[in-house]
């Protein structure tokens with residue numbers, strides 16, 4: 001029985017642009033060390049918008065945890081908490097390699113988009129290589145503009161660049177308006193905007209923010225096919241204790257099951273029987289054998305709650321491989337009510353009952 005998937009070298013070159021003071025592998029101290037977080041860059045990506053939101057959210061949460069620690073330890077820092085430096089990385093794999101190697105403390109990457117689905121590179125990085133955990137998530141509204149160098153007319157556009165998920169979301173507009181333009185893939189929407197500024201590309205489908213950042217003009221606004229599209233982003237760290245439960249949390253797991261009748265059903269039953277609501281389930285190929293898959297799942301609940309802890313323990317016994325990807329607060333929506341049989345109180349009462357019969361007391 002494997003408790004965790006085999007580690008494979010990532011082979012990913014880390015070229016996060018470093019500046020300021022580094023903190024290497026130290027991610028425990030909230031008091032004296034500057035935090036460094038990588039994100040899918042360059043500046044102007046949707047991921048930059050996500051990481052700015054996460055920094056704001058988490059610094060508020062850390063302020064309160066650090067404040068409690070300072071009170072307990074009677075240490076005076078003059079109220080100063082470490083700043084968090086944000087470092088653009090030239091790709092999802094590079095941001096993740098930087099957190100794995102300890103060059104940065106955390107990495108913010110896209111996980112799934114409401115129109116185009118999951119970001120396979122992120123799922124595969126979470127499944128293979130040294131383990132990482134999700135410590136926070138956020139959602140960003142996705143709005144694309146068609147960005148050009150000032151003075152370029154739509155009729156002059158021969159090439160349009162974007163991230164693959166960006167291309168997929170503006171396909172309708174590009175096909176109808178620029179049927180002869182070449183679609184060029186970039187590591188991010190802002191990398192395409194940067195290429196427009198440099199002159200190697202005519203237009204980028206990117207965030208309005210990227211237009212402002214690179215001095216580009218919008219020749220068409222809000223060109224996405226689906227209004228109200230959102231992307232879910234996650235903040236990854238090296239394995240560490242999860243943030244405290246908030247009562248509205250998610251747990252993410254990767255499960256590998258043998259290709260035999262009922263093995264996936266058995267995994268799902270372990271969750272269902274404990275009243276745990278599954279919010280996402282998708283498969284990725286094992287990479288080893290055709291027809292074998294990893295299943296990545298999100299479920300409501302936190303590992304510190306007995307229902308989730310027991311379910312994880314059961315999956316450890318029942319699956320061919322299990323990787324814990326973290327428990328963290330849900331950014332959007334509320335978990336439904338926990339059925340009475342799955343509440344913390346019901347588990348405590350059941351444990352007490354077993355203890356009493358084991359002690360020979362009448363039930």
Ligand SMILES: O=C(O)C(=O)C[C@]1(C(=O)O)C=C[C@@H](O)C=C1
Pocket residue numbers: 040044045046047048110113119142163165166187188189190231
């Ligand atoms: O290229 C960016 O700006 C990103 O943040 C990446 C990304 C993605 O991976 O889906 C994020 C949101 C959009 O859906 C398009 C691209």
